[in-house]
Amino acid sequence: MDIFTAGRDFVRLEGRLVENRLFATVFDGADPAGVVDALRGYQNADGGFGHGLEPDKRCPDSLGLDVETAFDILLAAGARDEVMIRRAVDWLASVATPDGAVSLAAPVIESYPRAEHMSEWTYQPSLNPTAGLVGRLHKLDVEHPWRELAGGWCAAQLAAELPTEAHSLHESLEFLEHTGDIDLDRVREWLPKVSYYRADAADPSYGVTPLQFAPTPESPWRALFSEAQLEAHLDRLIADQQADGGWAITWEPPGQAATLEYRGIVTVGALRTLKAYNRL
Numbered sequence: 001m002d003i004f005t006a007g008r009d010f011v012r013l014e015g016r017l018v019e020n021r022l023f024a025t026v027f028d029g030a031d032p033a034g035v036v037d038a039l040r041g042y043q044n045a046d047g048g049f050g051h052g053l054e055p056d057k058r059c060p061d062s063l064g065l066d067v068e069t070a071f072d073i074l075l076a077a078g079a080r081d082e083v084m085i086r087r088a089v090d091w092l093a094s095v096a097t098p099d100g101a102v103s104l105a106a107p108v109i110e111s112y113p114r115a116e117h118m119s120e121w122t123y124q125p126s127l128n129p130t131a132g133l134v135g136r137l138h139k140l141d142v143e144h145p146w147r148e149l150a151g152g153w154c155a156a157q158l159a160a161e162l163p164t165e166a167h168s169l170h171e172s173l174e175f176l177e178h179t180g181d182i183d184l185d186r187v188r189e190w191l192p193k194v195s196y197y198r199a200d201a202a203d204p205s206y207g208v209t210p211l212q213f214a215p216t217p218e219s220p221w222r223a224l225f226s227e228a229q230l231e232a233h234l235d236r237l238i239a240d241q242q243a244d245g246g247w248a249i250t251w252e253p254p255g256q257a258a259t260l261e262y263r264g265i266v267t268v269g270a271l272r273t274l275k276a277y278n279r280l
Helices: 003-014 017-028 033-040 064-077 082-095 107-111 127-139 145-160 166-176 184-193 227-239 256-276
Strands: none
Touching: 003 017, 003 256, 017 033, 017 064, 017 256, 033 064, 033 082, 064 082, 064 127, 082 127, 082 145, 127 145, 127 166, 145 166, 166 184, 227 256
């Protein structure tokens, strides 16, 4: 069975409704309105997203991480629902610091099952997710007072120093590409200092890879990496497909359901990346 068919069958068998609707939109040309409809079940009355949309915590309350996940799904589907998005940004504004910064999660997650890494560090307002959220709102072409406030805070933080952790750097690059501040030399020199950056395709450990920084050939950050490096990571991505057609994950979600949900997410993501780089 070929890579695509095996991945498709895994998503059909084990994936959530929202990943199945996204798959149908991305690969079969289905109406992206179906993706928006699937997301509605995760949006709370306060406008934020929760209910484990990002599966590493099973908390129904609205969290910054779930809002970011919702924006990622909308972007992947090419879907726009301005009311849905504005309600989410209004919620972000309601929980932000006076400077506009928001956190990934909040202590409310402690009342629900969660992955071990979902702990106190996720309660601190930071560039992860603030910068990524602002960047995604630029991609969604949605203006909002919070976007401008938080964007100013992010710009000030990044003018001083880039993050030394790969997830935060990834979020920061999502922001910087929409400010016109694409300083490839600065980022290239900084990358070796960054924790959880997985430069070597042969490295099996958890980390952020060049393909996550540049998920499509059109990414402005593609130029950070050599063609040989990208090709090696594409080869590794193909090799990492499991016998059941899905891709594995390298961390421990809070349970079996969350594990399968996350495998559905990364499987759709892997197929999207391989399609973008003409490797399907």
